Structure formats: structure tokens, C-alpha cells
Amino acid sequence: MLQLKRSLLAFAGLSVICGLIYPLAVTVISQAVFLEQSNGSMIINGKQIMGSRLIGQQFTSPKYFHGRPSASDPPYDASNSGGSNLGPTSAKLLSQVQSRVSRIREENGLPADAAIPADLVLTSASGLDPHISPLSAALQVKRIAGERKMPESDVERLIHQNTEYPLLGMWGKEHVNVLQLNLALDNAFNGRR
Amino acid sequence: MTLNDWLCILLLPIILIILAFGLGEFMAKVFSGTRTFLTPVIAPVEQLLYRLFGVDEKEDMSWKTYALSLVIFNIVGIAALFILQAIQGMLPFNPQKFGAVRWDTAINTAISFGTNTNWQAYSGEQTMSYLTQMLGLSVQNFLSAAIGMAALVAVIRGFIRKTSAAIGNFWVDLTRSILYVLLPLVIILSLLLVSQGVVQTLSGSVTAQTLDGGRQIIAVGPVASQEAIKEIGTNGGGFFNANSAHPFENPTPFTNFLEILGLLLIPAALPFTFGAMLKNRRQGIAIFAAMLILYLGGLSIFAANEMHGNPLLEKAGVTSGLNMEGKEVRLGIVNSVLFAHSTTVTSCGAVNSMHDSMMPLGGLILMFNMAIGEVIFGGVGVGLIGMLCYAILTMFLAGLMIGRTPELMGKKLELFEMVMALVIILTPAILLLLLSGIAISTNTGLSSLGNSGPHGLSEIIYAFASTAGNNGSAFAGLNANTIFYNLTTSLAMLAGRFSTIIPALAIAGSLAGKKIVPASTATFPTNGLLFVIMLVSVIIVVGALTFFPVFTLGPFLEHLLLMTGKTF
Numbered sequence: 001m002l003q004l005k006r007s008l009l010a011f012a013g014l015s016v017i018c019g020l021i022y023p024l025a026v027t028v029i030s031q032a033v034f035l036e037q038s039n040g041s042m043i044i045n046g047k048q049i050m051g052s053r054l055i056g057q058q059f060t061s062p063k064y065f066h067g068r069p070s071a072s073d074p075p076y077d078a079s080n081s082g083g084s085n086l087g088p089t090s091a092k093l094l095s096q097v098q099s100r101v102s103r104i105r106e107e108n109g110l111p112a113d114a115a116i117p118a119d120l121v122l123t124s125a126s127g128l129d130p131h132i133s134p135l136s137a138a139l140q141v142k143r144i145a146g147e148r149k150m151p152e153s154d155v156e157r158l159i160h161q162n163t164e165y166p167l168l169g170m171w172g173k174e175h176v177n178v179l180q181l182n183l184a185l186d187n188a189f190n191g192r193r
Numbered sequence: 194m195t196l197n198d199w200l201c202i203l204l205l206p207i208i209l210i211i212l213a214f215g216l217g218e219f220m221a222k223v224f225s226g227t228r229t230f231l232t233p234v235i236a237p238v239e240q241l242l243y244r245l246f247g248v249d250e251k252e253d254m255s256w257k258t259y260a261l262s263l264v265i266f267n268i269v270g271i272a273a274l275f276i277l278q279a280i281q282g283m284l285p286f287n288p289q290k291f292g293a294v295r296w297d298t299a300i301n302t303a304i305s306f307g308t309n310t311n312w313q314a315y316s317g318e319q320t321m322s323y324l325t326q327m328l329g330l331s332v333q334n335f336l337s338a339a340i341g342m343a344a345l346v347a348v349i350r351g352f353i354r355k356t357s358a359a360i361g362n363f364w365v366d367l368t369r370s371i372l373y374v375l376l377p378l379v380i381i382l383s384l385l386l387v388s389q390g391v392v393q394t395l396s397g398s399v400t401a402q403t404l405d406g407g408r409q410i411i412a413v414g415p416v417a418s419q420e421a422i423k424e425i426g427t428n429g430g431g432f433f434n435a436n437s438a439h440p441f442e443n444p445t446p447f448t449n450f451l452e453i454l455g456l457l458l459i460p461a462a463l464p465f466t467f468g469a470m471l472k473n474r475r476q477g478i479a480i481f482a483a484m485l486i487l488y489l490g491g492l493s494i495f496a497a498n499e500m501h502g503n504p505l506l507e508k509a510g511v512t513s514g515l516n517m518e519g520k521e522v523r524l525g526i527v528n529s530v531l532f533a534h535s536t537t538v539t540s541c542g543a544v545n546s547m548h549d550s551m552m553p554l555g556g557l558i559l560m561f562n563m564a565i566g567e568v569i570f571g572g573v574g575v576g577l578i579g580m581l582c583y584a585i586l587t588m589f590l591a592g593l594m595i596g597r598t599p600e601l602m603g604k605k606l607e608l609f610e611m612v613m614a615l616v617i618i619l620t621p622a623i624l625l626l627l628l629s630g631i632a633i634s635t636n637t638g639l640s641s642l643g644n645s646g647p648h649g650l651s652e653i654i655y656a657f658a659s660t661a662g663n664n665g666s667a668f669a670g671l672n673a674n675t676i677f678y679n680l681t682t683s684l685a686m687l688a689g690r691f692s693t694i695i696p697a698l699a700i701a702g703s704l705a706g707k708k709i710v711p712a713s714t715a716t717f718p719t720n721g722l723l724f725v726i727m728l729v730s731v732i733i734v735v736g737a738l739t740f741f742p743v744f745t746l747g748p749f750l751e752h753l754l755l756m757t758g759k760t761f
Contacts, residue, residue: 003258007266010246010364011273011336014371018335019328022376023418026383030393030417033384038393040413040441042401051401052411054390054440059405068522078411079318079398081435083519083547085670087648088503089751091760093518093550101510118506118515119522125438125529125547131522135512164523170201172446173525182404 043183056130057179062107063147064185065132065140067178068119069100072127083125097121108143131175134163148189158184198527202496205531206485209454209461216458217465217477223373224346224366225470235372242368253359256702259347260695262363263340270336271307275299277329287322288397294320297679304683306330308690309337309572311423311430311542311665312682314674318412318433323395330430331419338426339370341574344694345463348578349470351701352602355709360701374459375425382455383421390444393417416441424455427573429542429665437532437545438521449528449545456541460570463577471602475720480580483728487569488538495558496530503552505755519547530555537562540572542665549643549652549668553755556668557748560655563662565736566621572663578697582614584719587731591717601719603709610703613696620692621661622739628657628681629743637677643670646761647751654743660685
């Protein structure tokens with residue numbers, strides 16, 4: 001009985017420290033020091049929240065760069081993250097990949113045997129991956145330049161400007177933030193008109 | 194693989210060794226009650242807590258009292274977490290207005306977080322209120338890790354003490370683990386994570402007007418505070434369903450590195466703590482070396498295999514057949530492999546990629562890491578306990594070879610220690626095989642599968658390897674949120690936890706009561722290379738003998754069929 005009483009008291013005391021004081025203190029410090037990051041790195045245009053710099057969005061219009069396919073339903077559901085969990089010998093996965101590959105070849109006017117970068121036809125773990133590889137962006141340049149009647153070199157320059165590199169050249173892979181790239185594209189396009 | 198990939202893999206252990214050594218020495222001081230640089234700040238709080246709990250700091254407990262206190266305290270936590278989930282709808286900090294969690298899911302989650310497993314049958318952002326995440330799940334992240342550390346410290350005392358009836362004070366070990374070790378580390382880590390973009394807010398979801406003309410509801414929450422303890426305590430339960438793959442939990446390659454380091458840190462430091470408390474630092478180094486050899490061995494096979502890609506994808510038109518399914522672009526293959534390997538050798542179970550979509554042989558390595566009992570670094574505290582049991586088994590075998598009564602660090606190993614060590618090593622393995630057998634022979638078990646063919650078998654084996662080993666990661670294609678899986682995995686988690694901790698404390702009690710035999714020329718040294726090689730071999734042989742049949746029918750078979758182009 002003595003140990004039960006101590007258990008209850010210890011549980012209550014440690015719960016207050018670990019479950020209230022600690023998270024609330026971290027919240028207060030974060031909100032004071034890292035206001036933007038702690039609230040989700042939101043991109044705000046006037047009063048309207050356009051999305052988060054860290055959370056991918058679904059793009060289907062041909063004038064925008066397209067991101068990775070998303071396994072969440074609907075795609076890029078930022079209130080229900082998750083991957084497909086399809087295994088490497090899954091027939092369903094392979095048929096999905098085949099249809100995505102042919103769609104991307106068709107949309108971008110690529111030859112029928114062109115290999116497509118893996119990230120553009122395979123779903124991410126979170127369903128919210130905000131990035132694609134620079135190669136996946138490059139293969140969309142021709143389509144976007146055509147749609148927007150911009151020189152391809154301008155579009156390529158924007159990709160270059162929005163590419164992030166691995167930490168110290170080692171950790172991670174080169175990646176392009178699709179939402180930021182598309183915002184830059186809209187800005188450049190509006191600026192020119 | 195490129196040179197940079199290898200550098201990235203090699204730098205991690207180097208940084209880990211440096212940090213783990215420092216932390217290991219620090220923890221040795223904390224658990225021996227020596228002054229540290231944190232003492233002036235923390236000691237007053239510590240004393241206040243002892244007075245509140247009604248604990249006498251000087252009390253020394255027998256192993257039975259220690260075990261009883263530990264078990265009661267753990268059960269109180271599990272019960273409280275169950276109740277919190279049932280009444281969260283009536284409590285504050287619930288901006289999404291989530292109601293009570295379904296009974297079987299709530300039992301499963303309470304046991305899961307109480308046993309340091311953090312198996313998640315639910316989707317965080319769709320189920321749990323902020324209060325449940327903070328006051329329920331986060332608290333258990335701290336407590337279950339601290340309980341593991343306390344149990345280990347008691348076992349270490351079993352080796353240090355001579356003819357003593359006591360192994361320490363559970364309440365003191367528990368409180369010190371939290372105040373001196375876990376809290377300082379998580380405060381630093383959580384703020385570093387926020388600075389990189391991990392969210393930390395009490396406001397509800399944000400609605401965004403997307404660029405391409407849609408609406409997106411973005412779940413946020415007090416994530417960073419939970420993320421930090423999730424790694425440091427080797428818990429692994431994500432705030433969000435996608436866990437550390439979610440950009441709000443793990444936004445950059447830097448946070449990814451911090452998280453991998455965080456989840457390896459305490460388990461890697463504890464062998465050094467062991468060496469320091471034993472006043473035999475070479476012993477700590479020897480055990481760390483055995484862990485590191487196993488870690489790097491599995492990692493290189495896994496990385497080379499995953500980088501090789503999937504020939505079926507290549508045929509479908511994917512460049513090099515690179516297996517990016519279930520992986521994030523900012524992290525890439527190497528950092529996904531590093532994370533997956535690290536999270537399964539420790540009992541963390543956080544994921545930054547979907548393990549279900551890994552290549553078959555990669556999946557095999559992950560299952561092996563868990564099935565041998567999480568001893569390659571392992572869970573906070575319990576990992577080293579498991580490793581010491583393998584060391585007992587190793588010395589028993591060595592004793593047979595040289596014809597002497599086995600000894601480990603001056604303590605004679607007899608029938609009682611051998612039996613308890615085998616209970617610890619074999620119980621999770623037996624449960625894993627038994628429960629997998631039940632699952633594949635019932636329709637209820639099979640109806641949850643997300644993939645068919647040998648991969649389906651792998652999903653079931655993985656689920657029970659993960660829960661019996663208190664890991665918590667998943668081949669998440671398996672729909673585990675059914676009454677069948679919620680109850681069977683709960684059983685596996687409880688048995689996995691207590692069949693380790695209680696026999697370990699029994700060993701501690703028995704060892705503490707023995708004399709320390711001075712080393713002689715006939716003593717088999719346990720801090721040299723020969724011991725390390727034997728220990729590593731014993732672990733591999735035990736793992737291979739126990740699991741060869743199921744691994745052949747699951748991942749091996751899938752690998753062979755994949756090579757012939759077969760799909761399911």
C-alpha cells in the first residue's frame with residue numbers, strides 16, 4: 001500500500017512537470033523566440049494564409065510545377081498524413097507507377113521510353129512532401145515555359161534559385177520546394193506582364 | 194553509393210561516440226549520487242519531490258521491493274493514460290473537439306506508451322487532443338524511459354555490490370533519470386527543433402487557400418516538446434500519423450540528423466555509464482564495441498541493398514529503379530536508411546520513411562534488429578539489460594568451453610542467473626512466433642493485411658517483432674486498429690516489457706548478494722576483443738536459429754520472387 005501511495009503521488013508530481021510545465025514552457029519560449037517556425041512557417045499574402053513553406057500542396061494545372069503523387073486521400077491532406085505502405089512486389093504499386101509514368105511523359109512531351117525520376121512517380125512517406133528533385137523540376141520546364149510563354153532559361157533560373165542543397169554537402173539530397181517555386185513563377189510572370 | 198553517402202553514414206557513429214562517452218560519464222555520476230554541474234539547480238527540486246512523494250532518499254530496497262514499486266508505478270501510469278483518453282472530450286486543450294478514444298484502441302495505446310513501445314494503432318492528428326498528447330502520451334514517454342533507466346541502474350548495482358541485500362531506491366533512480374538526464378536533453382533538443390521549423394503551438398488547425406485553387410486544412414500542435422522526448426526516450430510515438438516523415442516533425446536534413454542522434458544517444462551512453470560505475474571502463478567500451486559492430490554490419494547491408502533500387506520499378510520506367518516509395522525527397526535514401534536502422538536497433542520506433550515500402554532485405558534487417566531483443570544499443574536502459582543477458586549466455590558458453598564455473602565481472606553465474614537471462618532473451622521471441630502463428634491461421638488476422646504474398650507474412654511478423662520487442666515501428670500497411678490486433682499486440686507489449694524488467698531485477702538481487710571473486714589468470718577476460726567477438730557471434734547465432742524459418746518464408750522469399758519479376 002505504501003508503494004501504491006508513493007506511485008500515485010510520484011505519478012501526479014512528475015506528470016505536472018513533464019506533461020504541463022515542460023511543454024507549456026517550451027511553447028512560451030518558442031512563441032517568443034521562433035514565432036514563425038513554431039506556428040508552422042506559414043506563407044501569408046495580405047490576410048490570406050496561402051499554405052506552409054514546409055507542407056506540400058496539390059498542383060494539377062499545367063502552368064504550375066507538379067509535386068510528388070500523394071498517398072493521402074484527398075492528396076496532400078495536411079490533417080491526415082501518411083504513405084501508401086505498398087511493398088516492393090505490390091502489383092497495385094507497379095500499375096500506379098506505370099500509369100503515372102505514361103501521364104508524365106504525355107504531359108511534358110517526353111519520348112515514350114524516357115525514364116522518369118523516382119520522386120515524381122512514387123508517393124512520399126508523409127503524403128505532404130513539399131519537395132521534388134531538381135531533375136523532376138527540369139523535365140517540366142518545357143511545358144511551363146510553353147503555357148506561360150516565358151523563355152525556358154527564365155524558368156530554369158527560377159529552379160536554380162529555389163534549389164536547396166544538402167547540409168554540408170552530406171546530409172540529405174538536393175531538393176526544390178514546389179510551392180515556393182510556383183510562387184516565384186507567379187511573381188516573375190506577373191512582374192513581366 | 195557516393196563518397197558523400199558513406200561519409201554521412203560514418204560521421205554519425207563518430208559524433209555519437211564523443212557525445213555518448215561524455216553523457217555516459219555524467220550519468221554515472223548522477224546515479225552514484227555524486228555532485229554534477231547541474232546539482233545546484235536541480236537538487237532543491239529533487240528534494241521537494243522526495244518530500245512530496247513521501248520518499249526517504251536513504252532507503253535501500255531489496256530487489257522485490259524495487260520491482261514491486263516499479264510495476265505498481267508503471268501500472269498506475271497505464272491506467273491513468275487509459276482514463277485520460279476516455280474523458281479527453283470533456284477536458285481543455287482540445288481545439289479539434291476529439292471525443293473519447295475507442296476502448297480497444299485506448300487500452301492498446303495506454304499499454305503501448307506505458308511500456309516504452311509507442312506502437313500506434315491510431316492516427317495522431319485525427320484522434321488525440323493536445324492535452325492527451327502532452328499530459329498523457331508525453332508523460333509516459335518520460336516515465337517509461339526513466340523506468341527503463343532505473344531498472345538498468347539497479348542491475349549495474351547488482352554487479353558492483355558485494356554480499357548486499359539491496360539494489361538501490363527506485364524512486365530516487367526514477368526521479369534522477371528524469372530531472373538530471375531526460376529533461377535537460379529534451380529542453381535543448383526541442384528548442385533546436387523549433388528553430389528549424391518543428392511546430393509548437395496550442396492553437397487549432399490552420400486553413401490555407403492553396404495556390405492552385407483548393408483548400409488545405411493544416412494540423413499543427415505542441416509537436417516539438419513531444420518530438421524531443423520521443424527520440425531521447427527511445428519512445429517513437431509520433432504526434433502525426435506520418436511520424437518523423439511529417440515535415441512538421443522533421444523539416445530538414447539537420448533535424449533528421451538531430452533526431453537520429455537523439456534516439457541513439459542515451460542507449461549508446463549507458464555502456465559507458467556501466468563501465469564508469471563498475472570502475473572498469475574497458476568493460477563499458479567492450480560492450481559498446483559489440484553494439485557498434487552489429488550496428489554497422491546491419492547498416493552496410495541495408496544501405497547497399499536499398500540504394501540498389503527495385504528492378505521492377507526500373508522496368509516500369511523509373512530512373513535506376515530508385516525506391517523512393519514511402520520516402521521524402523529532402524532526406525533521400527541514405528538518411529531514410531540511417532533512420533530506419535537506428536530506430537529499430539534502439540527500441541525507438543519513430544520512422545522517417547515507411548518501412549513497409551522498403552526492399553525485402555532491408556525489411557529483413559529491421560525485423561532482425563527487433564527480433565533479437567533490441568540489444569544493439571536498444572531501448573533506454575532495457576537495451577543494455579538485454580545485452581548483459583547475452584553476455585551472461587556468452588560467459589556460460591565460454592565456461593563450458595574452458596571447463597570452469599562461468600563468471601561475469603567477478604560474479605559467479607549460476608543456475609538462477611542463467612534461467613532468468615534466458616527468460617529475458619526467449620520470452621519475446623516465443624511470443625513473436627506464437628502470436629504471428631495465430632494471426633496467419635485466422636481470418637481475422639489475415640483480413641488486416643495491406644499487401645499479399647510473402648510481404649503479407651512480413652507485415653504480421655513485423656507487427657509482433659515490434660510489439661514484443663517494445664519498438665513500436667510498423668509495416669503500416671497492416672490495419673492494426675482492430676480488436677484482434679489491439680489486444681494481441683497489447684499482450685505482446687506487456688510481456689515484452691515485464692519479462693525483461695522483472696527477471697533483470699531478480700538477477701540484480703541475486704548478484705548483489707554474491708561475493709566478488711578476484712580475477713585470476715584462469716579468468717576469462719570480458720573486456721577484450723575475444724569477448725566482443727564471442728558476444729556478437731552469440732547474438733547472431735541465437736537470432737538466426739530462432740527466426741530462420743519465418744524470415745525465409747517472408748522477406749527472403751519475397752526477395753527471390755522479386756528477382757524473377759513476380760508481383761502480388
